[in-house]
Amino acid sequence: MTDPYDDPQPVLRTVTDKGAALTLRPAQLADTSGVLAACLDPETLRWTTVPLGYDHEKAVGFVTDYAPGWWQRRQGxxxxxxxxxxxxxxQIDLRVSGDPEVADVGFLTAPHARGHGYMSAALRAVAEWGIRELGLARVEWKAYVGNDGSRRVAEKAGFRYEGVQRNGCAHRGERRDAWVAAVVREDLSAVEEEA
Known part of the structure; x- marks a missing residue:
């Protein structure tokens, strides 16, 4: 069996529930202004670990170092x-943990693109790709308790809610309770059997 990391990071294509085309691809320098705008958005800062004081240099670093680094390190x-x-x-990250069969996801939607179904389609595509192509057994989603938008995205993407992890996430120097949900390999098998 070949290692998927030996090839360039793939491009994934999917459609939203409303039929809009969506491409999941490696970051490009042309994305820098979009990344910057999304990472300066108050809702993004409220619910994610995007660092305060995000600037153009950090957006370029996301495109040139952070984003390609996951694939280069063979960690998602x-x-x-x-x-x-x-x-x-x-943007969406699939990050393989210390257990090579488990990954977690992190994502954010640009303010102008919220409510169009992009992220639930992307999350579903990334989870299925990770299980099928990277051999994952489990893809986990966590969000700070109260992040209803993220929870709706995860549930719409087929993640099953598992509960609250007390002090489950760090956020700007403090611990916060986190909702946890997951898709496991057997979930994909069950969907295929129904089809």
């Missing part, structure tokens, strides 16, 4: 979500 992949015009609408 970071994708930019691009709409039908190849414009940045968000």
């Amino acid at each position: 992949a970071a994708f930019v979500l691009a709409d039908a015009d190849d414009a940045y609408v968000g």
